[in-house]
Amino acid sequence: MTATETRPPRPAPERRSGELTLRELLRWTWRQLTSMRTALILLLVLALAAVPGSLVPQERVDSLKASQWKDAHETLTPIYEKLGIFNVYGSAWFAAIYLLLVVSLLGCIVPRTFVYARGLRAQPPAAPRNLSRLPSHAAYSTAEPADVVLERARRLLRRKRYRLRREPDGPAVSAERGYLRELGNLVFHLAVLVVLVGFATGTLFGFKGGVILVQGLPFANSLTQYDDFVPGTLFDVDGMDPFTFTVDDFDVEWLTSGPRAGMARGFSADLTYTEGPGEPEKSYDLRVNHPLTIDGTELFLIGHGYAPVITVRDGDGNVAASGPVPFLPTGPDLFSFGVVKAPFAEPSQIGLQGFFYPTFANVDGTPVNLGGNDVNPLVSLTVFTGDLNLGSGSSQSVYTLDTSRATELKGPDGKTLRLNLSPGETAELPDGLGSVTFDEVVSWQRIQISHTPGKNVALLGVVLALLGLMGSLFIRSRRVWVRVTEGSDGTLVEVAALDRSGGADTDAVLSGLVADLQEEHR
Numbered sequence: 001m002t003a004t005e006t007r008p009p010r011p012a013p014e015r016r017s018g019e020l021t022l023r024e025l026l027r028w029t030w031r032q033l034t035s036m037r038t039a040l041i042l043l044l045v046l047a048l049a050a051v052p053g054s055l056v057p058q059e060r061v062d063s064l065k066a067s068q069w070k071d072a073h074e075t076l077t078p079i080y081e082k083l084g085i086f087n088v089y090g091s092a093w094f095a096a097i098y099l100l101l102v103v104s105l106l107g108c109i110v111p112r113t114f115v116y117a118r119g120l121r122a123q124p125p126a127a128p129r130n131l132s133r134l135p136s137h138a139a140y141s142t143a144e145p146a147d148v149v150l151e152r153a154r155r156l157l158r159r160k161r162y163r164l165r166r167e168p169d170g171p172a173v174s175a176e177r178g179y180l181r182e183l184g185n186l187v188f189h190l191a192v193l194v195v196l197v198g199f200a201t202g203t204l205f206g207f208k209g210g211v212i213l214v215q216g217l218p219f220a221n222s223l224t225q226y227d228d229f230v231p232g233t234l235f236d237v238d239g240m241d242p243f244t245f246t247v248d249d250f251d252v253e254w255l256t257s258g259p260r261a262g263m264a265r266g267f268s269a270d271l272t273y274t275e276g277p278g279e280p281e282k283s284y285d286l287r288v289n290h291p292l293t294i295d296g297t298e299l300f301l302i303g304h305g306y307a308p309v310i311t312v313r314d315g316d317g318n319v320a321a322s323g324p325v326p327f328l329p330t331g332p333d334l335f336s337f338g339v340v341k342a343p344f345a346e347p348s349q350i351g352l353q354g355f356f357y358p359t360f361a362n363v364d365g366t367p368v369n370l371g372g373n374d375v376n377p378l379v380s381l382t383v384f385t386g387d388l389n390l391g392s393g394s395s396q397s398v399y400t401l402d403t404s405r406a407t408e409l410k411g412p413d414g415k416t417l418r419l420n421l422s423p424g425e426t427a428e429l430p431d432g433l434g435s436v437t438f439d440e441v442v443s444w445q446r447i448q449i450s451h452t453p454g455k456n457v458a459l460l461g462v463v464l465a466l467l468g469l470m471g472s473l474f475i476r477s478r479r480v481w482v483r484v485t486e487g488s489d490g491t492l493v494e495v496a497a498l499d500r501s502g503g504a505d506t507d508a509v510l511s512g513l514v515a516d517l518q519e520e521h522r
Contacts, residue, residue, distance in 0.1 A: 030107070033100070033103065033104050033107060034103070034104055034106075034107025034108055034111075035104075035108070036108055038104050039101065039104040039105055039108050039189070042097060042100055042101040042104055043101060043192065045097055046094075046097050046098065046101055049088070049093070049094050049097055050088065050089070050094075052085050052088050053088035053089055056069065056080065056085050056086065056088075057069045057086070058086060058087060058088065058089070059086045059087050059228075059230065060087055060089065060090065060208050060230040066086050067397075068328070070086075089203065090203070098196065098200070101196065102193065102196055102197075105189055105192060105193045105196075106193070108189060109186060109189050109190055109193065112182075112185075112186060112189075113186060116182050116183065116186060119179065119182065120179060123165045123166055123167060123174075124163060124164065124165045124174045124175055124176035124479060125165075125174060125176075125479070126165065126167075126172075126174055127170075127172035127173075127174050127481040127483055128481070128496075131481060131483060131494045131495075131496040132494070132496075134496040134497075134498055135498075135506070136496060136497045136498070136506040136507050136509075136510045137494065137495065137496040137497075137510070138494075138495050138496075138510055138511070138514050139492060139493065139494045139495070140492075140493055140514065140518065141489075141490045141491065141492055141493070142490060142491050142493060142518075143490050143491070144491055145486070145491065146171055146484040146485070146486045146491055149482075149484045149491060149493055149517070150171070150172075150173055150482070150484055152517060153173045153482040153517060154173055156513065156516050156517065157173065157175040157480065157482075160177070161177055162175035162176060162177045162480060163175065163176055163177065163179070171483060171484050171485060171486075172481060172482065172483040172484070173481065173482040173483075174479070174480075174481055175479070175480045175481070175482075176477075176478070176479045176480070177477070177478055178475050178476050178477030178478055178500070178501070179477070180471055180475050181471065181472055181475040181476070181477045181501060182477075183468075183471065184467075184468045184469070184470070184471025184472035184473075184475060185468065185471075185472045186468070187464055187465075187467060187468030187471065188464075188465050188468030188469050188472060189468075190464065190468075191461045191462070191463075191464035191465035191467075191468055192461070192465060193461075194457060194458070194460060194461030194464060195458050195461035195462060195465070196461075197454070197457060197461075198454035198455065198456070198457030198458030198459075198460070198461055199454060199458055200454065201453055201454025201457060202232070202452035202453055202454035202455060202458070203232055203233075203454075204232045204233050204234045204235075205232050205234050205235055205236075205453050205454070206232050206235065206450065206451045206452045206453055206454070207229065207230060207231040207232060207235050207450065207451050208229075208230050208448065208449075208450040209226040209227075209228060209229040209230065209448070209449050209450070210226065210227055210228050210302075210446065210447065210448050210449070211225060211226050211227050211446075211447050211449070212227055212305075212326050212444050212445070212446055212447075213247055213444060213445055213446075213447055214307050214324045214326065214442060214443075214444045215247045215248075215249070215250050215442050215443045215444065215445065216246065216247070216248070216442070217246065217247075218244055218245070218246045219244060219245055219246070219447075220242075220243075220244045221240055221241055221242060221243050221244065221297070221449070222240070223237065226449075240297075240451075241275070241276070241294055241295040241296070241297045241451075242275075242276045242277060243273060243274060243275050243276060243294045243295070243297070244273060244274050245271050245272065245273035245274075245292075245299070246271065246272050246273075247269045247270070247271060247286075247445050248270050248271065248272055249269070249270040250267065250268075250269050250270075250304065250443045250445060251267065251268050251269075251270075252264050252266075252267040252304070252372075252373070253265045253266045253267065254371070254372065254373045260332075261371065262333060262359065262370055262371020262372055262373060263332045263333060263371065263372055264304075264332075264334075264372055266287075266288065267287075267288070267301070267304055268285055268286060268287040268288075268301070269285075269286045269287075269301055269445050270283065270284075270285060270286075271283065271284045271285075271286050271292065271299075273292070273294065275294055275295060286299065286301045287301060288301055288302075296451060296453065297449060297450070297451045298449070298450055298451070298452075299447055299448070299449055300447065300448040300449075300450070301445060301446075301447060302446050302447070302448050303329075303445070303446035304443060304444065304445050304446065305326060305327060305328065305329050305334055305336055305443070305444050305446075306326075306327055306334060306336060306356055306358060306374060306377070306441055306442070306443055306444070307324035307325055307326045307327065307441070307442050307443065307444045308324070308325060308327065308338075308356055308377070308379050308438060308439075308440075308441055309322075309323060309324045309325075309438075309439040309440045309441070309442060310322070310323075310325055310340050310352070310379070310436065310437065310438055310439065311436070311437040311439055312340060312342040312345065312350055312352070312434065312435075312436055312437075313434045313435045313436075313437075314342070314344075314345035314346045314347075314350070314433070314434040315345075315346060315347055315432045315433050315434050316346055317434075318346070320342035320343075320344055320345035320346075320350060320434065321340060321341065321342035321345075321350075324442050324444070325338055325339075325340050326338065326399075326444045327355075327356040328399055332372070333358070333369055333370075333371055333372050334358050334369075334372035335355065335356070335357060335358070335369040336355065336356040337353075337354070337355055337356075338353070338354070338355075338356060338399065339351065339352065339353040339398075339399065339400065339401040340352040340353075340381070341388060341390065341398075341401065343388060343390045345433075345434060347433075348385045348386055348433065349385065349386065349387065349388045349390070349406075350383065350384070350385055350429075350433065350434065351383070351384040351385075351388045351401045351403065351406060352381040352382070352383055352384075352401075352419075352436065353381065353382060353384070353401045353403075354379060354380045354381035354382055354418070354419075355379070355380050356377070356378070356379050356380075357369045357376075357377065357378045357379075357380070358371065358372050358373060358374045358375070358376075358377055359371045359372075359373060359374070359375045359376050359377075360376045360377065360378035361376070367380065367420075374441050376422075377422065377423060377441045378420060378421065378422050379419075379420075379421050379438050380418055380419070380420050381418065381419045381421070381436065382408060382409075382416055382417065382418055382419075383408070383409040383417055383419065383429060383436075384401065384403050384406040384407065384408050384409070385406060385407055385409060385433060386405060386406040386407045387405035387406060388401065388402060388403075388405070388406055389402040389404065389405055390402075409429065409430060409433075411430075417430070419436055421436070421437075421438035422438065423438055423439065423440050423441060424438070424439070424440075425437070425438055426438075476499060476501055477499070477500040477501045478497060478498065478499050478500065478506065478509060479497070479498045479500065480495070480496070480497050480498075480509070480513065481494075481495070481496050481497075482494070482495050482513075482517075493517065495510060495513055495514055495517070496510070497509045497510045497513070
């Protein structure tokens with residue numbers, strides 16, 4: 001090959017039959033994603049994905065119950081943590097389904113909106129050539145002129161809120177109604193999108209927290225006061241409402257008969273609260289499903305229990321720990337477990353753990369709890385001394401006691417020393433370690449505090465969805481045609497009706513229209 005010669009261009013690779021280019025593949029993917037079928041599938045998948053969030057305690061909702069669930073299911077817990085089951089609504093896979101559904105709905109709604117707008121401006125179609133071929137049709141003869149019958153038909157159809165064809169349609173009248181049916185469909189899908197936006201707004205800009213508050217102790221709305229606090233991704237801590245509240249009184253209605261005797265039927269808490277510094281004090285009866293709303297932040301009463309007031313004195317007689325200690329219920333009868341820590345006791349740290357019986361009874365030598373009401377309260381505690389691992393680097397929960405470095409106290413018989421105390425009783429610890437006093441019992445309340453800024457948006461979406469669904473179900477889209485033909489023996493009037501949504505009784509519409517046309521003539 002000489003220098004002046006050029007190499008022939010390579011032939012373009014032939015496309016195989018059915019092979020898509022990148023652009024065609026992207027277009028096909030977009031059409032599949034934005035189809036109504038895909039939107040419905042994604043909506044179903046989102047509903048199914050939310051099921052674990054209602055079956056398994058969520059850390060964002062109630063971290064205490066989530067922690068208890070983890071302790072009770074040690075095998076499943078590692079698997080669920082990897083899958084994000086304890087935070088379903090904040091997991092990556094739930095967010096992916098969520099975003100795909102939003103994109104799919106947008107792809108469905110926007111094009112259909114333009115189609116609907118064009119349909120609003122469009123005229124009803126011209127009358128078919130042969131009305132007798134339609135499923136619902138009728139005909140009758142009259143001696144009236146054709147223009148008189150046509151004018152009567154126009155007047156009747158306008159009265160029935162049909163839209164008439166503006167262009168001349170010869171010896172026929174074309175009418176249509178039910179345009180709001182498609183609007184109902186669009187409103188429904190738009191409402192689903194509004195609900196998703198409201199939910200996302202609350203997740204991003206809101207927060208949820210919880211606190212176990214002993215009756216009579218004040219609470220101020222700051223991060224340090226919460227037992228658990230889960231903020232949204234874009235939540236601003238400086239925007240927290242500066243309210244305070246105190247549970248002054250707590251009332252429980254107990255069941256007294258039946259298989260659930262001794263369990264709570266209902267409960268309520270009398271609160272006093274202020275909306276901010278310098279604001280007047282107000283009162284509120286906080287009950288289940290009746291939250292208190294303070295400047296967009298809601299307080300929910302979701303649980304209750306008991307906090308025995310226990311005083312621990314060390315070997316020198318000094319008070320090493322004193323005050324109400326919340327014990328966590330293990331069941332609906334409020335049989336509870338709790339721990340007491342005295343890290344500054346001398347000569348050795350003291351730790352107590354055990355159970356609280358609201359209504360204690362001894363049945364054949366076995367301690368049992370007969371109900372949730374504190375009729376015969378009793379605490380049963382075991383004692384540990386030594387290093388409780390309460391150093392500065394410890395992240396130990398206030399509801400657990402690390403006994404790996406401590407020594408369990410034994411009784412004179414060599415068995416585990418167990419302190420069984422009723423209110424007002426004191427037990428001396430062996431070897432001059434001190435004493436433990438059970439002073440009294442007070443109650444605690446589990447308060448959930450949440451701020452969900454998108455709640456009203458989501459509620460609006462639900463209302464719009466119901467309105468749109470009602471419109472799409474109850475509004476019928478119909479077309480009606482009336483054609484007149486003059487002959488030597490009179491005027492032939494042909495009437496036909498067509499239901500575009502399907503399943504409707506167009507025969508009733510047709511017979512009613514024919515009857516109205518003939519009645520006005522008489």
